[in-house]
Amino acid sequence: MMRYNMKQVVVGVAAFLAAVAAQAGEVQMAVAANFTAPMKQIAAEFEQATGHKALVAYGATGKFYAQIANGAPFEVFLAADNRVPAKLAEEGRALADTRFTYALGTLVLWSAKAGLVDEQASALREGRYNKLAIANPRVAPYGVGAVEVLTALGLLEAATPRFVRGENIAQTYQFVSTGNADLGFVALSQVMEEGRIPKGSAWVVPGEMHQPMRQDAIVLTKGKDNPAAQALMAFLRSDKARAIIRSFGYGLE
């Protein structure tokens, strides 16, 4: 059997990895769970347009923060809010000047029952529901938005005893879609298909009833010298990506 010394092996492996990285042009991404569906389309279009490949992990923004702070290999972060990217930039874990708002969340009051929710949200106003599902406002921006809407309607006090709180907007959606909660504030992107809401009944909350729910993207320090990371950030601002984002019910700046 042939024998290699350690140095040769290390150099060989390093050369191989460098060659692969240069060729494939990969970018490691962490993406907020609520953006899963549009991101899949964007990643496919991105690969087609640039030849770079986006390797995407989907999850909760707070969890990604903990992972990034402890050395996770992500290069680009698409968060569910603007607070966490700002914090990462402040701590020197991300490049502040790359931060921008890639999508604005839209809230919708939704029920799996047809006809329960109308344009006046009267079921909510008159208390005709068993439970109201919201995302936990402590950890999820959509929950903060929901509380602001209830406050604006003067219904917060009446609704609070009937809250059930999802840990994220996906779980909140499950509470409503399984029929366990009559009503819930979910993301428009969860119930919208090809520009309309095919199931149940819904009231799209006017944007002026709550603070804009900015979802910010940022390049992390690990992606500083990766051209694929820069290409991805540019692609997110392209007309193609913006059309995809809008088709899932998100707003844009």
Add this chain to the structure above:
Amino acid sequence: MGFSDGDLAAIWLTLRLASITTLLLLLIGTPIAWWLARTRSFWKGPVGAVVALPLVLPPTVLGFYLLLAMGPHGPVGQFTQWLGIGLLPFTFWGLVVASVFYSLPFVVQPIQNAIEALGPRPMEVAATLRAGPWDCFWSVVVPLTRPGFFTAAILGFAHTVGEFGVVLMIGGNIPGVTSVISVQIYDHVEAMDYAQAHWLAGAMVIFSFLILLVLYSFNRGKPQVSP
């Protein structure tokens, strides 16, 4: 720095949930374990497999299907509505039912193993001395298989305290009703409030260690089952 009101409510709730669940598990699990240990029926395999199933599914997935089953369109939900007690999700008793289901294998298997290890002989001897089945069980089987019951109770309790995915799904995180310690810690972490999380997690670990230490020290020196 210390515990918030929410933390204290979560601690009390968790202890209540784990105690009630353990009690119910011993009541439900013992006959199942007994039957599994003794039967020669064809159904032994299938029933044993069903009892072990909660080990297979990831907790949030299990929680999701329990949510469907207990929901207004699910079989359990239809049944509870028919009984007039409404729906179980987002209530304390909904958590109890889910926890009993989820921790069942941890209680059934130690008891089943202990009874199997005991074998039929002690029961037969007791029967020849005219002990009825009930008497046999309490004065022969329980004393001789005590370590099995003991392990079952500890595992059932500990597993319920540490459970997260199922309660998150079934509970809806309502303070004082379904917001247990594990969910509370998760919230602190997600909100990047790490100091609060460290406090609660630290207290949970120390408390659990002390309880287990006391119980295991207490159990040492008790007669072990010899097959």
